[in-house]
Amino acid sequence: MGEVFAGRYELVDPIGGGGAGAVWRAWDRRRGRYVAAKVLRQSDAHSLLRFVREQALRIDHPHVLAPASWAADDDKVLFTMDLVRGGSLSHLIGDYGPLPPRYVCALLDQLLSGLAAVHVEGVVHRDIKPANILLEATGAGQPHLRLSDFGIAMRKGEPRLTDANYIVGTPGYFAPEQMLGAEPDFPADLYAAGLVGLYLLSGKKPDAEAIYKQYSFGTPRAPLGVPEPLWQVIGALLQPDPEARFRTATGARKALAAAVELLPEPGSADDEPVEVFDQIGPLPEGFGPTGPAAAGPEPTVEGTVGFHLAPPAPRSPLSEPPAQPLEQPLAQPLPEPLPLPEQPTAPPSPATRPQTAPVAVRRPGPPARVVIPVLIAAALCFAVGIWALAAA
CATH class of the missing domain: 3.30.200.20 (Phosphorylase Kinase; domain 1)
Structure with missing residues (x-):
């Protein structure tokens, strides 16, 4: 015991x-x-x-x-x-390396959905990174993502617990304005979400400094293997000027839904399927119960297997902030976006496996x-x- x-x-x-x-x-x-x-x-x-x-x-x-x-x-x-139980995005990349674009779209859509709910509460997460983004153990089915670790999150307008000269977060996932001492705000979370998307596509931690330099000559071209429609969304998230990014996570989701419609069909059946395994393992000897009753109900996931985004169902007006237009248009105009699917009505199982702690610079x-x-x-x-x- x-x-x-x-x-x-x-x-x-x-x-x-x-x-x-x-x-x-x-x-x-x-x-x-x-x-x-x-x-x-x-x-x-x-x-x-x-x-x-x-x-x-x-x-x-x-x-x-x-x-x-x-x-x-x-x-x-x-x-x-x-x-x-499924570990973090860091575990997934450790197992598989770069992920298929459609799979990345499913994960990025869910991350933006979670961020929209956080932001509508007036909360800035301030530590968006792969280790803080967890996954249910869904096997080879549709992935189910959970944004975790609000240890340094704060509501806009709350007093800061660190001096304004200190930058709190994880190096490599800071937005440029954070390095200049700007007050915590939603666009910084969206910038970090763009870096996470790039991490999932490349299989390695993005070089934020190199990305910033590339943008000094305009929006860079899509990296090798990244479809252009998807890059337009991620590229807009990575704009160094926060006024040039999406205004809201919901706006980014709408653009992502339109981009998915333009992606090429998935590759051959020989492609390795992506599976999210149980990373926690069995209970120690002497503990119980075991089996489905202990694990809780199977999580409900949005979309369909194959990582297409389905049409939405009606949702509460408080679930997400209203969509806003981009401050600056994308490099190439996207077709009229379709709204994304209704989120599951009941939250799945539970836990957190943070790997690295945020630091102050x-x-x-x-x-x-x-x-x-x-x-x-x-x-x-x-x-x-x-x-x-x-x-x-």
Whole structure:
């Protein structure tokens, strides 16, 4: 039997970790299911404030992996999420290398769908990268993506927890305006999504500095093997000037839907199929239950096998922000875009496997330490008060 946290969550085995905490597979005694539990590794005031912000996010969307509940036990705090078993995009590229364009379109569409839901809540993610984008274990079927790790996310207008001169995020996925000290904003997330799309097509981390230099001579040509219609969308996401990018993730999705209609048909049947395997593995000896009841229901995925984007079903007006036109037209005009499919009505299984922690480019001063465990609860209340005042 593992450690029982707050009388409810039985920690089973570690499945990942990051700079702020370790992620465990845990048995939720109240709900009778396995979840992912992120246990805060540090107990200083700065970490607690970030924890309060992250656990307060409640975004119910099939392509977002947000906290579901939290608990405190003595000097420890944790929050739980769905347990997602298929690893991250980094695992997928490690297994297969460059992915077929239509498969990339399916993944990029789902990422933009999740970002649209995050942005409509006024939240800037600030750490879009392959390791923070998880996959359900769907085998050879349609992939199902979940955007995770909101550890450094913030709502627009909230006070920043770092000095304005510090750049928070992951090197290599910064938007150019972030390097110039601009306030966190949605276009920076869209730029990072473009870099993720390029990573999926090339099988290697993009050279952001080289891309920036290429754009000084205008929009570069499509890389070898990238279809021109798809490159028009990714190229617009990678515009160095945020005013020249898409205004919203929904606008980018519409352009992507039009681009998919212009892609050549998939290659021969001899092409290696892409499969998303279970990366977590079986439960340790002595733990149960096992089988479908433990894993939860099979996730519902959008689209059809073959990675075509299907027509949409009616959706809630609050699910995504209204589509906006591009600030600047694409290099070649796309046909009138078709709306994309309805998202699944129920979120799939759950978890997170962050691999690398975001860093600050400059080293901030050390945060104040909380020397008595009991002060953690006080810090949480104080942080919630600050957050409420800032949001007012």
